[in-house]
Structure formats: structure tokens, C-alpha cells
Amino acid sequence: xxxxxxxxxxxxxxxxxxxxxxxxxxxxxxxxxxxxxxxxxxxxxxxxxxxxxxxxxxxxxxxxxxxxxxxxxxxxxxxxxxxxxxxxxxxxxxxxxxxxxxxxxxxxxxxxxxxxxxxxxxxxxxxxxxxxxxxxxxxxxxxxxxxxxxxxxxxxxxxxxxxxxxxxxxxxxxxxxxxxxxxxxxxxxxxxxxxxxxxxxxxxxxxxxxxxxxxxxxxxxxxxxxxxxxxxxxxxxxxxxxxxxxxxxxxxxxxxxxxx
Amino acid sequence: xxxxxxxxxxxxxxxxxxxxxxxxxxxxxxxxxxxxxxxxxxxxxxxxxxxxxxxxxxxxxxxxxxxxxxxxxxxxxxxxxxxxxxxxxxxxxxxxxxxxxxxxxxxxxxxxxxxxxxxxxxxxxxxxxxxxxxxxxxxxxxxxxxxxxxxxxxxxxxxxxxxxxxxxxxxxxxxxxxxxxxxxxxxxxxxxxxxxxxxxxxxxxxxxxxxxxxxxxxxxxxxxxxxxxxxxxxxxxxxxxxxxxxxxxxxxxxxxxxxxxxxx
Numbered sequence: 001x002x003x004x005x006x007x008x009x010x011x012x013x014x015x016x017x018x019x020x021x022x023x024x025x026x027x028x029x030x031x032x033x034x035x036x037x038x039x040x041x042x043x044x045x046x047x048x049x050x051x052x053x054x055x056x057x058x059x060x061x062x063x064x065x066x067x068x069x070x071x072x073x074x075x076x077x078x079x080x081x082x083x084x085x086x087x088x089x090x091x092x093x094x095x096x097x098x099x100x101x102x103x104x105x106x107x108x109x110x111x112x113x114x115x116x117x118x119x120x121x122x123x124x125x126x127x128x129x130x131x132x133x134x135x136x137x138x139x140x141x142x143x144x145x146x147x148x149x150x151x152x153x154x155x156x157x158x159x160x161x162x163x164x165x166x167x168x169x170x171x172x173x174x175x176x177x178x179x180x181x182x183x184x185x186x187x188x189x190x191x192x193x194x195x196x197x198x199x200x201x202x203x204x205x206x207x208x209x210x211x212x213x214x215x216x217x218x219x220x221x222x223x224x225x226x227x228x229x230x231x232x233x234x235x236x237x238x239x240x241x242x243x244x245x246x247x248x249x250x251x252x253x254x255x256x257x258x259x260x
Numbered sequence: 261x262x263x264x265x266x267x268x269x270x271x272x273x274x275x276x277x278x279x280x281x282x283x284x285x286x287x288x289x290x291x292x293x294x295x296x297x298x299x300x301x302x303x304x305x306x307x308x309x310x311x312x313x314x315x316x317x318x319x320x321x322x323x324x325x326x327x328x329x330x331x332x333x334x335x336x337x338x339x340x341x342x343x344x345x346x347x348x349x350x351x352x353x354x355x356x357x358x359x360x361x362x363x364x365x366x367x368x369x370x371x372x373x374x375x376x377x378x379x380x381x382x383x384x385x386x387x388x389x390x391x392x393x394x395x396x397x398x399x400x401x402x403x404x405x406x407x408x409x410x411x412x413x414x415x416x417x418x419x420x421x422x423x424x425x426x427x428x429x430x431x432x433x434x435x436x437x438x439x440x441x442x443x444x445x446x447x448x449x450x451x452x453x454x455x456x457x458x459x460x461x462x463x464x465x466x467x468x469x470x471x472x473x474x475x476x477x478x479x480x481x482x483x484x485x486x487x488x489x490x491x492x493x494x495x496x497x498x499x500x501x502x503x504x505x506x507x508x509x510x511x512x513x514x515x516x517x518x519x520x521x522x523x524x
Contacts, residue, residue, distance in 0.1 A: 017365035024366070045388050103283040113509045114502045115464045118471070118479070121486035122494060125308055201378040208381055209472055216381065223384030235381050243373045 047229040052236065055229040063218055063230070065237060072203060072214030075131055079138030079199045084192055087143050091150025091188075092176075101151060112144035117202050120209060129212050138203040142195030149191025153184030186257040193249045200242055215241070307491040315499075318492035322500065328481070335466065335477040338394050342401025342462040347455055349402070350409025354454070355443065357410070358417020368414060375407035379461070380468050387473065397469040397477070404465030405458035412457065416450020417443065456512045463505055 029049045035041045036048045059065040094101040094108075119140070123133040157180050165179040207216025215238050222230040277285075292312060298304065299311040310318075322328050353371075357364045382403060386396040420443065428442040444451070470479025478501060485494040 013362065014365055017362050018369075020362075021366035021370065025370070099279055099283055102280045103287065110506045110510075113460055113506055115460070115467060115505050117464060118467055118482065118501065119498060121471070121483055122498065124486065125489070125491065125494075126304075197376045201376065204378040205380040205468065208378075208383075209468065216378075219381050219384065223387075228388070231384055235385070238381055239374065239377050242377045246373060246376055 044228065047232055051229040052232045055227075055233045056237070059218075059230065059233055059237065063222070063234075065215070065218060065234070068214035068218050069237075069241065070214075072207065072216070075135050075203050075207075075213065076138060076196070076200050079135045079142060079203060080192075080196050082135070082139045083142040083146055083195050083199065086139075087146025087191065087195060088150050088188060090143075091147045091191075092154065094147065095151045095154045105148070105151065108144050108147050112148070116141050117205060120206050124210060129210055131213060133210060134203050134206045134213055137206040138199035141202040142199040145194040145198065146188070146191040149194070150184065150188050153187030153191075154180050156187060157183040186253075189253055189256050193253050196249060197246060200245060204238060204242075307489070310492045310495065314492040315495045318490075319496035319499065322493065322496045331477050331481050334394065335470065335479065338397045338466045338470075338477065339401055339459070339462050341398045342466055343405055343455070343459055345398070346402035346405035346462060347409050347458050350406045350454065350458065351413055351451065353406075354410040354413025355417060355439065357414040359443075364414060364418075368411075371407060371410055371414075375411055379404045379465050380472075383469050383472055386469070392473055394474075394477075397466045397474065400469045401462040401466035405462035408457035408461055409451075409454040412450050412454030413447065416447040416454075419450070420446045452512065452515070456509060459512060460505070460509060463508075467501075 032041070032046065033048050033050060036043050036046060094104060117137055120133065120137055123136050127133045127136060161179050161183055162175070165175045170178060203213075204216040207213035208220050209216075211217055211220045215234070219231060219234045219238065222234055295309065296312055299309045357368050357371075379400060383396070383400055386399040386403075390396040390399050424442050424446055425438075428438050433441060467477070467479040467482075470477040471483040472479075474480045478497065482494060482497050482501075485491070485497060
């Protein structure tokens with residue numbers, strides 16, 4: 001009885017907790033609405049949540065947010081493809097030549113902790129105020145985690161699998177494609193997931209900063225027009241997109257990672 | 261003879277410069293040579309890749325310029341304030357969520373999923389709330405560093421050895437004593453790691469906000485060099501900034517003993 005009951009009680013508690021979390025979120029929106037309507041909070045600084053919700057439709061019809069979403073998604077996709085190809089290639093090369101790995105791995109780690117996005121004025125000079133500057137910012141920020149996780153993944157391949165490959169007299173190329181790469185794929189995907197998250201953050205951020213492109217530019221445009229409800233709604237839309245993107249990547253990672 | 265052989269062996273085993281250092285020097289020299297070649301090749305627009313000499317001159321001018329240190333001070337103060345406010349808020353929220361499973365289940369998913377959103381898009385809101393002065397930059401830095409600190413502290417709290425908690429309880433320690441004597445010392449590494457991450461995010465948030473709208477700070481200086489197309493100065497500023505950021509990051513890790521965990 002007890003063993004059968006325990007997971008049920010735990011899942012009940014989970015549902016109640018989730019309900020409390022969601023309830024608090026809704027309650028905070030209602031309180032904000034009331035406080036603004038009473039006049040305790042200036043509606044020209046914080047628009048009422050009802051106005052924000054109402055302006056969502058306008059974002060689709062007047063601001064073409066769907067087109068902007070696909071523009072940003074396209075930039076992220078190009079940055080993602082570039083980072084996957086280059087990051088994995090550099091990671092494999094570094095793992096293959098140990099001297100190179102020992103010489104450069106700390107540099108890559110330091111590169112990861114550097115505020116790379118601040119180089120966007122430099123890329124604006126090199127590429128101009130266009131999508132390539134945005135893509136390059138996404139690509140650069142996403143590169144270190146993919147390189148580091150590729151090295152980690154290939155280095156962490158179980159010895160028994162490598163020995164199986166050797167016992168079948170596989171060539172170095174066969175050993176890589178049939179043993180090392182498939183075994184390292186779940187760890188490499190962790191790097192790609194982190195890289196894609198950094199890419200999305202930097203793509204939207206750079207769009208906002210250079211006032212060009214998709215969703216980031218829309219927020220900047222609306223803020224400059226002092227369309228408060230629209231600005232808040234566009235920010236909510238970007239949050240929603242990044243949360244859904246993050247969840248989808250997590251799901252893909254769980255699907256790739258075998259159950260231990 | 262045997263003695264000589266041993267001496268010779270030692271000399272071979274530990275060369276004056278090891279291959280890793282040699283390769284590093286070779287890579288640095290190759291990059292510098294390629295850079296200089298590109299600067300004089302005429303393949304790119306003039307000054308997009310300035311010569312190393314002009315970057316060196318710009319860096320010397322930068323490091324002897326009083327105005328630069330004033331702006332560095334402004335940015336450092338903004339980042340410090342952001343880290344203090346966002347870090348303490350993150351610490352408190354992390355401790356509460358880490359200590360209470362119910363609250364963690366209710367609210368942590370919101371933090372977890374809001375954490376990786378691009379924070380710079382909140383800057384228009386920060387300007388409306390706090391004005392165009394340093395306050396809005398501090399606010400954006402605070403928002404940027406709050407999430408990693410809170411999530412790291414909450415995760416660290418859950419990883420505390422249960423035995424330590426039981427020892428504290430068996431001594432009938434009060435909540436404050438538990439926090440002071442058990443939780444905080446046991447969570448030193450997650451907290452320092454959170455602060456290290458938080459520092460990085462606060463730095464990026466504050467500087468990006470400065471590049472967008474400000475009249476002082478390092479971000480303002482960087483965007484000003486872009487406006488007047490002073491490329492050597494921009495490169496010099498970015499190099500100094502990267503060195504400072506990476507150095508500060510490594511220092512926080514070292515002070516918190518994070519390097520010792522990796523070795524164990």
C-alpha cells in the first residue's frame with residue numbers, strides 16, 4: 001500500500017505546487033491590473049496587463065511579428081548550422097591532436113567567459129548593419145560550448161567500445177564514424193543545446209542593439225515609438241519563444257541521451 | 261658514466277620550454293603575423309584591421325588617459341552595484357527555494373525557464389522605470405545576474421550532505437544558526453560559482469546597456485569609437501576589457517577555491 005501510494009502522493013504534491021505557482025502568477029497580474037486602475041501605479045510606466053494582452057493581435061496584423069519571428073529563427077538557424085559544423089570540427093581536431101588540445105583548451109574556456117557580444121560594433125564595421133553581423137554574434141557566442149563538449153564527449157567514450165572497434169580492425173575514419181562519434185553524440189548535443197541558447201540570446205540582443213532584423217528590432221521600434229503596451233507584449237512574445245525553444249531543446253536532449 | 265647518463269636523461273625529460281608552451285607561442289606568433297599581413301594587404305577597407313603598431317599605440321594612449329579610468333570606475337561601480345543587489349536577491353531566493361521543496365516545485369520552473377531569455381530586451385522597460393542614468397544600467401545588470409545566482413544556490417542547497425543538516429538539527433540549532441553554521445559553509449562552492457556566473461552576466465548586461473544609451477562608462481566609450489571610426493582605439497578597448505573580464509572571472513574562481521574542486 002505504502003509503496004503504491006508514495007508516487008501518487010508525490011505527484012499530487014507536484015500538481016498542487018504547480019497550481020500554487022501558476023495561481024501566484026495570475027494573482028500578481030490581477031493585483032498589477034488593480035493597482036494601475038486605482039491609479040497607484042502610473043499606466044504610462046507600466047501598462048495594465050489587459051492592454052498588453054489586447055495588443056498581441058496588433059503585433060500580428062500591424063507589426064508582422066510572424067514574419068519577424070521567422071527572420072530571427074532564420075538567423076538562429078544559420079548561426080546554429082555554422083556553429084554545429086565548425087564547433088564539432090574544431091573539437092574533433094583538438095581531441096585528435098592532444099598537444100593542440102592541451103595548448104588551446106584553456107583559451108577556448110577563457111573565450112567562453114569573455115563578453116563576446118560586446119564586439120558587435122566591430123562586426124558592424126566589418127559586415128555592415130545587416131543580418132551577417134547578427135549571425136556572426138550568435139555564431140561566436142555559441143562556439144565555445146560546442147567545442148568543449150565535443151572534446152569532452154569523444155574523450156569520455158568508454159574504453160570497451162574503442163576496444164571493440166580495434167578488435168574489428170576498423171580504420172581511424174571507421175573508428176570515428178562508427179564508435180567515437182555515436183558514443184559522443186549525447187554530450188555533443190549538450191554543447192549544441194547550450195550553443196543554440198547562447199545564439200538565440202545574442203541574435204535577439206544584437207537585433208535590439210543595432211536596430212535591425214526580427215524580434216529584437218521590433219522591441220526597439222515599439223519602445224522608440226513609446227508604444228508601451230506593444231513593447232511589453234513583444235517582450236512577452238520573445239520570452240515565450242525562448243522558453244518554448246529551451247523546452248524543445250531539452251526534450252531533444254532527453255531523447256538523445258540513453259537512460260542510465 | 262652512469263651519472264652522466266642520468267644527468268642527460270633529466271635534461272631530456274624536462275626541456276627548458278615544454279611543447280605546449282612552444283605551440284602556444286607559435287600560434288600567437290602566427291596569428292599576429294597573419295593579422296599584420298591582413299592589415300597591409302589592402303583586402304579589407306582601411307583601418308578595419310589596423311596594424312599591430314597602431315593598436316599598441318592606441319592601447320598606450322588608452323592606459324594613460326585619465327578619462328578612461330573615470331569611465332572604467334563608472335562601469336565598475338555599476339557592475340558592483342548590480343552584483344550586490346542581484347547577487348543578494350539571488351542568494352536569498354536560492355536559499356528559500358533550496359530549503360523548501362514545495363516552493364521550489366511551485367516557482368523554480370519560472371526561474372529556470374526565464375533564466376536563458378535575452379535580458380537586454382528588458383532595457384526599454386528599465387529606462388521607463390529608472391530613467392536614462394546609471395540606475396537603468398544597474399537594474400539591467402541586476403536582472404541579468406539574479407537568475408544564475410538564484411538557480412546555482414538553490415541547486416547547491418539541495419546537494420548539501422544530509423548528515424550535516426542532521427548534525428545541526430541534533431544540536432537544536434536555530435534557523436539563523438543553521439544558515440550561518442551549516443548551509444552557507446557547505447554551499448561555499450555553489451555560491452562562488454553562482455557569483456562568478458552572475459558577475460559575467462552583470463558585466464554583459466551593464467556594458468550592453470551602456471552601448472545602447474549612456475553618456476559615460478566603458479560601453480559608451482566603445483560605441484563612441486565606432487561612431488567616429490577610431491578602430492585602433494576600439495580594438496584596444498576590447499582587448500583591455502576582455503583581459504579584465506577574464507581576469508576577474510578567474511580571480512573570483514580562485515578566491516572561492518573553484519580550481520581546487522576541479523583538481524580533486
